[in-house]
Amino acid sequence: MNPNRLHAWQAADRIARRELRAEDLVRACLERIDEREPALHAFVQLDREAALAQARALDAGPLRGWLHGLPLGVKDVFDTVDLPTGYGTPIHAGHRPAADAAAVSLCREAGSLVLGKTVSTELANMHPGPTCNPHRLTHTPGGSSSGSAAAVADFMLPLALGTQTAGSLIRPAAFCGIVGYKPSLGRVPRAGVKSLSESLDTVGGFGRCVRDIALLGAVLTGDARLRHWQAPDAPRIGLCRTPQWDQADADTQRTWQHAADVLAPLAAACRDTALPAGSLAWVQLQKDVMAHETARSLSHERTRHAARLSTPLRALLDAGSAIDGAMHAADVAAVMRARQAVDALFERHDLLLAPSTLGEAPAGLDHTGDPLFCRGWTMLGLPCIHLPVGHGASGLPVGVQLIGRYGDDHRLLGAAQWAFERLGG
Template sequence: MISLAELQRRIDAGDLSADAAIAQSLEATSAHEKSIGAFVCRDESLRAQSAGPLRGIAVGIKDIMDTAEFPTEMGSPIYRGFRSRGDAAVVMMLKQAGASIVGKTTTTAFASIDPTPTLNPHNHGHTPGGSSSGSAAAVAAGMIPLALGTQTGGSVIRPASFCGVAAIKPSYRLLPTVGVKCYSWTLDTVGLFAAGVDDVARGLSAMTGRPELLLPPDIPTPRIGVVTQDFAGAPDASGGEALRIATRAVEKAGASARALDLPEIFAEAWRAQPIVQEFEAHRALAWEYREHYAQMAPLLRAKLDESRNTPPVAYDEAIKTANRARQALEELFDEVDMLLTLSAPGAAPRGLGSTGDARYNRLWTLMGVPCVNVPAHIADGDLPVGVQIIARYGADAAALAAARFVEDALRRQ
């Protein structure tokens, strides 16, 4: 993989020009794209910008985000060839930080569940996950050092786990969703993929202009609560092993790690998340569903068919449940600094018939809290499995620091 941090160090030291860094990404993309299929379209004559902390950094943009230079097709024939007049807010944030947009990465239709043709770079017989399939795969394959995705259920953290890259789903609305196709306005969150936690932190800091998101020289030893989310069902063997490995590693590194039993309100919120998601999806996709029903992706269409009669009162109750759970989570973080839990049930499923299960992600998306994936284990078939580090709402810097602590502890295993 290409380290954003290493590129920045070399460019700042004068050992590598920004244009040469971009050329490296273009060369790597040309070498791997035919076998992975991570991009919908790309600029093969891309040049570096002259200034900014992300100069020389080629970035892939999930194809539900508006870009003036590229079509925004949202994984659907309904929008084939569609071009917006301008860039999404997050795309402009990248450009203002000096990044160069290399192209649009594949997404499931409207960031839902119908798989893309993208292959997992570690094992082509397995899914890269979704809905941010191309972004995770492009970083994992070493094509680009940074990519944007979105998460409504588990669409950043889960593909990061399957592809063996670091990723952050930041606190809700740290990154704006203006110009990003909406699925659920309560849940949609823009996230980042990169090779390691330091790379993710640097990308997020540069985009937002928040230096406090950069990792400190000394990482404090966190108090860790280990959460298995029993209400979400048992993990696969590889998922359980990843969590065990990470727990042993942080304990060996000197952290206290104790099992936490989540109160019942979290199980209620977990059950409420799909109600919120699909009720809002019917409003966000009302035009497509009504005017282009036959062109809707089949799994998404079936999901919308199934949930079309959800009454507003059920949605209102789900929102109330979410609010109660968020309050309970704030109180839980008085006991621990971070939560350590599963990023996915296990390694990436075989075949391209599914993008995997978001059951270990959806609660935390509903809570709006920052989540970071750290690769923890290699399962059979050379398939990565990650663990998820979670901090309280707004504590993105703390989440990144804790994730770096876990990453370092795993490296020392």
């Protein structure tokens, strides 16, 4: 097997035992990039020689941490001291940060090396970049973490960083057929990441299996329990179709039902679960909070460079500017009430099984798909993980989303491994 096709945890284990050189893994990833990048467009910056030099230094030195020798893709909204960070917009083209984002620094400290910066949508919003879906180049890879998801899915990288403010980790993971992890809100430092929404922005990442995500998540959160979970007992599963179930297409409904049918007889308990009263309003509440806070976070771009922003982003900023501080305070209070109400569900359930997306990745590269089935969970700040468990009618990936209790990321990942094994992952 070519080294670039190893799971991250497998490559890390072989490097730690000196059975695989980091340099050989980097070369294999670069060969794959040379082969596929002209069609896929997953990267905005690569520094081959620097990556190879870092790999040789890691091979020559002591083990530095759990990610020792693993190439990492970094979404182009994370500051990097050695590569430009453009935030997905020509407004900031060529910008050279003075320091790494905290998440990038933590990964480097654990022994990873940054192979390149991956494509983000415009300022991590909805206007797409050039990245294509690796399974079908005429379809979107999702967004905003487009390049990170596509690069991991196409074996260019074992791991990559992304962010989620609405659905920017779970949706591209679903469309590209990999595992995506959105930690509990606040578990990963956001310093050095282009801010959109203080109430919603979350740093996470992508891998090709749950164990990969556990490795990366342990480094990002500093919580070793994410990596060293004990084999979990069968979890108690809440079957949560969500109030938007009728907007899911046949592929999503069939895949969700298949997962429920497989897991139900094996779980400690499995029952249909209704969300608390008022949950139908959560999607709009997330949209309003995101719009208001994004308009304020992007005040510089809005006031100094409006003509260089896409029409959809200008519309979002206009909508956010129309929500005044008093209205936003009321929205934030409603969010806090919703977070308190949903916590009670986890007295009866260890995890919720929900849809990830409306369906397969849509055709076309002029949009990134609808984050409908992610908005509410992001607003609630809960940890989420996407599991790729099948394909839709046209052959593109589909899967399901598991949601855990706030702060119980290690329990969610343990249960996700349990579920992934039984769903054929």
